[in-house]
Amino acid sequence: MTYGKPRGMPTLSFHATEPLSRRLRQRAKAAKLPLSAYLAETVERGLAFEPPKVALGALAGTAKLAAGYDPSAPVIPANEWAR
DSSP states (O other), rough: OOOOOOOOOOOOOOOOOOHHHHHHHHHHHHHHHHHHHHHHHHHHHHTTTSOOOOHHHHHHTOOOOOOTTTSOOSSSSSSEEEE
């Protein structure tokens, strides 16, 4: 990923403890990235692992596929098992 500050890119800020600030600066330096670019890349990677809340909400109620559906019941009824 390449980062600079394209026109119209919003500026965000946050507060960090002194130890966290040092670690972030050290890692950005090791990655040979400006701190801002390192933070943007790190946050982007972190967001990729967040669960998709919108998709989960869109699936709400889909378990009610048929009246009387019991997810704990065997897939093949006992009376149809191989004899």
